[in-house]
Amino acid sequence: MNLVNRSGLNVLFIILLCSAKLSGQDSLKYLLFKSHDDRQPILDRYAGQLQVPDSITAIKEILLTKSTLQEEGYLTASVDSISQTPKSIVAHLFVGNRYKWGRVRVSGIPPTWRKQATWKNRNQPIDGQYYRGSFSKLLKQANNNGFPFASTELDSLEIIDQRIHGSLSFESGPLIKFDTIDVNGNQARKKYLTDYLRTAVGSPYSERKVQQIPEYFENLPYYNLNGPVQLLFHNDEARIGIEVERIKSNRFDGIIGFLPNSARDGKTLITGELNLELLNPFESGKEFKIHWQRLKEESQLLDVGVRLPNFIGTPIDVIAEYKQLKEDTTFINRDAKFGGEVSLSPRSAFNLFVDFKSAGLLSSQQSLTSDNLPENIDFRLAKYGWGYSYNSLSVKDLRDDGIRLLSEISIGNRKIRRNANLADSFYESLDTTTPFYQVEVDLTYQKRLNKSVSFYHRIRSGHQFNKNLFKNDLFRVGGLNSLRGFNENQFFGSNYILSNTEMRMYFESNSFLFLFSDQAFIVTKFGGETADNLPIGFGLGFQMTTKSGDFKFAYALGSAEDQPLNFNQSKIHFGIINRF
DSSP, X not given: OOOOXXXXXXXXXXXXXXXXXXXXXXXXXXXXXXXXSSOHHHHHHHOOOEEESSHHHHHHHHHHHHHHHHHTTOTTOEEEEEEEOSSEEEEEEEOOOOOEEEEEEEESOOGGGGGGOOTTOTTSBXXXXXXXXXXXXXXXXXXXXTOTTOEEEEEEEEEETTEEEEEEEEEOOOOOEEOOOEXXXXXXXXXXXXXXXXXXXXXXXXXXXXHHHHHHHHTOTTEEEOSOOEEEEETTEEEEEEEEEEOOOOEEEEEEEEEEOTTSTTOEEEEEEEEEEEESGGGSOOEEEEEEEEEETTEEEEEEEEEESSGGGSSEEEEEEEEXXXXXXXXXXXXXXXXXXXXXXXXXXEEEEEEEEEEEESOOOSOTTOOSOOSSOOEEEEEEEEEEEEEOSOSSXXXXXXXXXXXXXXXXXXXXXXXXXXXXXXXXXXXXXXXXXXEEEEEEEEEEOSSSEEEEEEEEEEEEEOSSOOGGGSEEEOSTTSSTTSOTTOEEESEEEEEEEEEEEEEETTEEEEEEEEEEEEEEEETTEEEEEOOEEEEEEEEEEXXXXXXEEEEEEEEBTTBOOOGGGOEEEEEEEEEO
């Protein structure tokens, strides 16, 4: 039995008829729906009383109601007639019976994909939108697994006792595999881009991967994607064509800070910082960094790292990092971290790592017979952890809205080592081997308020858990890159929450003036004592980007429990970042 339109009215005829009846009389009217087959309660569930401003809107609402009924299984629903009064328009609809699925024969669908389409709901009311979504999932599964020309067809339909019977067939089409990437306009290495875009030669074609290519380039600091992605199918192969432009991304900069020298009255202490980042040398995607900083007199920080993408042909990026901190004449910390990172999407990644840290005292101020615990201790710490990152902020246009999340959790054992310069009584009450837990979260959010003004907010948090914490265990907070208005790494904390808020006024894509406020809550717990601090810093500055690099300037004031607000304690930071 074939499905027919019971009203005998062609849709085009209905539109013309309605337009003729309602033209010239457009005014705000009530649109009412009436059933011609005693199904008014059913019709009321899908259409209520509406106010329509004109005849075109009324026609759209009437046809939408009819389509909705058919989508929900009332396959013979139709518009019988339309009438109107001075205050209302009445649409008379035939609703009919609601049809259900009967027997549906399935052919051609791989068993592992059948769960993507729920055509087995026998004796359930037909839901057109639901089933179209199921078939769409099936085709999406095929398109992302090497079959971009797959198709489905529901045919041989017949109605028996208000049940739809038929046949569902699936045609996969030919298996398509990725061919080499064609890179125009640049000498970028095809091997690196092929691995980075996850389109290895010979792997099954994936429509999702092709659609994600522009997103991958948004987070790539050394290439711009010029123009749309080109796709060519030939001899069961898919070739991607892209045009890329190499942009300056290597970084070299130094920052100078002028601070009052508390150890020498009337003198000025000059602090220094050096950053060198080499990104994508030899078009290989590798990254190298060196960061050196003189924190204060007789204190220094060294941080070096390397990233090797797609290590030996795998989708894993190998990351290695070494940090060394010398704190005046009291202690020195060394930290070596090794890990592997896998991209989950163009914007997110997951990593596993192992972290080895050792600390040693440079001198001891404690008496050999003192029973007090020292502030610092010699120890070794081995931690194992995992991290997750997500970034929708552009690395090329700082004005763009988005968020960036970095998070790490690590667990390990810390072993306290005996120091010959300290009395044995220091160690009698200590557990030399204790579990150590650490959590770090870094969340950045930016929202553009208008064409030139943006709101920028960054929240960082760190938490340490251990039975016996010492000063050289703790996090360090303070300085230009964390809490402005204070010396670099001025505060020690076992737990901290740091908020950086800025109002930015852009006059170019990466150049802006800003007002800022930095607020921190720091808990310092070691040696059996706990102290809280609520430092706050505020000020103004600007960043100017040119073809050769960036120029930064910031003026900041800070206030804390041990540092009252004083213009003599203000901080001035400026530096030049050279990109090449």
